[in-house]
Amino acid sequence: MPLQAIRQVAKPQNGVGAFILQCKSLHFTYCDWAGSSKGMNSFLTHYLPRFAQQNPQIEITVSPKPRKHPVIKGNYINGREKAVCVANMDPKEIVKKAVLLRDASGEKLKKVTKPVKSLNESVRGIWDPFHGHQWKI
Amino acid sequence: MRNIATLERSLERLLISHATTSTRPICRSCRVAASQTQQSRKFSNSPQLKKRGLKIRREPDTAGEDLSKNPDYVPATTWDGLEQIGGRKWVEEQLDDGTPYQGWGQPSPVNTDDDRLYSLLHDTIIEVLALRSAGRPVSDLNNARRLSSDASISHVLSRNVEFKYPQGWEAGYEDARSVYGESLSPAETHAEYGRRREVTLEDVQVAFRDQTVRELVLQNILPAEETEEALDAASKVKSDFEALDSAAEQAAEAEAEQDGLRVADDRWLGISIRDPAVRFEITKRLTSLTGLIPSDFNVTHSPRLSTLLHNICKPRDAPQPKLAERLSVSAAIAALPNVTVKDRRITPIDVEKDKGRWKLIEQALTERGLPVTGQTTWVKPNVERGGKSLMTRRKARPEGKRPSWTR
Numbered sequence: 001m002p003l004q005a006i007r008q009v010a011k012p013q014n015g016v017g018a019f020i021l022q023c024k025s026l027h028f029t030y031c032d033w034a035g036s037s038k039g040m041n042s043f044l045t046h047y048l049p050r051f052a053q054q055n056p057q058i059e060i061t062v063s064p065k066p067r068k069h070p071v072i073k074g075n076y077i078n079g080r081e082k083a084v085c086v087a088n089m090d091p092k093e094i095v096k097k098a099v100l101l102r103d104a105s106g107e108k109l110k111k112v113t114k115p116v117k118s119l120n121e122s123v124r125g126i127w128d129p130f131h132g133h134q135w136k137i
Numbered sequence: 138m139r140n141i142a143t144l145e146r147s148l149e150r151l152l153i154s155h156a157t158t159s160t161r162p163i164c165r166s167c168r169v170a171a172s173q174t175q176q177s178r179k180f181s182n183s184p185q186l187k188k189r190g191l192k193i194r195r196e197p198d199t200a201g202e203d204l205s206k207n208p209d210y211v212p213a214t215t216w217d218g219l220e221q222i223g224g225r226k227w228v229e230e231q232l233d234d235g236t237p238y239q240g241w242g243q244p245s246p247v248n249t250d251d252d253r254l255y256s257l258l259h260d261t262i263i264e265v266l267a268l269r270s271a272g273r274p275v276s277d278l279n280n281a282r283r284l285s286s287d288a289s290i291s292h293v294l295s296r297n298v299e300f301k302y303p304q305g306w307e308a309g310y311e312d313a314r315s316v317y318g319e320s321l322s323p324a325e326t327h328a329e330y331g332r333r334r335e336v337t338l339e340d341v342q343v344a345f346r347d348q349t350v351r352e353l354v355l356q357n358i359l360p361a362e363e364t365e366e367a368l369d370a371a372s373k374v375k376s377d378f379e380a381l382d383s384a385a386e387q388a389a390e391a392e393a394e395q396d397g398l399r400v401a402d403d404r405w406l407g408i409s410i411r412d413p414a415v416r417f418e419i420t421k422r423l424t425s426l427t428g429l430i431p432s433d434f435n436v437t438h439s440p441r442l443s444t445l446l447h448n449i450c451k452p453r454d455a456p457q458p459k460l461a462e463r464l465s466v467s468a469a470i471a472a473l474p475n476v477t478v479k480d481r482r483i484t485p486i487d488v489e490k491d492k493g494r495w496k497l498i499e500q501a502l503t504e505r506g507l508p509v510t511g512q513t514t515w516v517k518p519n520v521e522r523g524g525k526s527l528m529t530r531r532k533a534r535p536e537g538k539r540p541s542w543t544r
Contacts, residue, residue, distance in 0.1 A: 027483070029482075030460065032459050032460055041460050044460060044464060045460070045463070045464070045467075048470070048476070049467075049469035049470055049473060049476075052470075052473045052475055052476045053473060055475075056474075056475055057475075058475060059475055059477075060473075060475055060476045060477070061476075061477045061479065061483070062461075062464065062476070062477070062478045062479065063461075063478075063479035063481070063482060063483045064459070064460070064461055064479070064480070064481065064482060065482050066482065
């Protein structure tokens, strides 16, 4: 049997070689008239320039949406979209929501029950010094 | 007991009927007073109240007392000369004679541009200070006729009047001017300066270069009790002002040629009007001259003349620009390559255009004879009846032309 070279295929692992932010773009909508957009209007005036400067890889769009509550919509590289209504929030709360959408993976929210998530899960699990045979000194 | 109460009531009725059927005529006021007395007596003697231990305070029998004490009272024997109520003549007398109502204010807003409001407030404060210097109450201000709405009076007053302020206040004003410089308008400079220090009405004096002007200003403001002399003097004020204005214009032209333009002195805008009476009189005078009625909030929140002027001018300011306009001119946003500001709502068609799919979608819709834009309403299919979903408001397909997908 001829010797075969080990097949080595580069697998992208986010954060190992490079980190690619999962959020592609954020879309901010507001209303000029409605009181629920007061905080959003203040955020867009005073906080948005700094937020956009800190996150140059995110495409940011601002557009009015009359007679509707303000919303932030995030588009992710997995093709999904997440929207957060920020009605009646103050600008600092809106900054937190924008950061939340920026850091999100775009996946649906799931209950995390296992410590490791893998495409190729190990049968043996993770080694743990406190389980199995214990050596007594 | 019951029989006694019934007897008492019947006796009172008898007394009342005797009084009303008396042949002696009684005037209306006496009749009303007499009936009220009877009523109160009736209530106070009621057995129910007596049983409950309550007493009603009886009104003194004023009608009877007045009649007995009035030495000029002569009982009438006939109804000639007595007051009569009712009848066509009486109704016509009560009707309005049709004279139109003349209010103290302008029927509709006039003189409402900012420069005119500025000069009218200037004239008003001169009138207030002139009244104070003459020892007259500020409440006389609104007896002034509407002469100040004429531009000639403003011209004359601006040329002939000088305000005198306390020494330290002027220095403070110059400080404010040097700090804020040309970036702020005079009114805004005063608003800034006024936060640091105010000048009260008592500390400011007004000096007239020509004493005739002072006399004319005071003559224009009628005293609380109008006299014929005051009215005659006030009627001539307008023509005198116009004569002074034409003379002053010629002098001013000659002066301007020599000295150049005179810088306007806006320091009077810093005068405090915290006294509600003074503030009310000034606001009422402005309202009578312009027809503008500032809101109570704006009046009560005007501690200085500058703020009052600002509050009167404010409602007529241009509407605030939209947020999209403000963001698009913002230098901070313009410097960011990853931020796009749209001035209108982003529609689904815009999204498809951005992705480059819209042309294909439009072509496919046209081929099928479906509406490209506009509303289409989805009608829920009635599954129980075996119905199919329908698109309503569909455009009529041209006859003889079948869509390509049906071939």
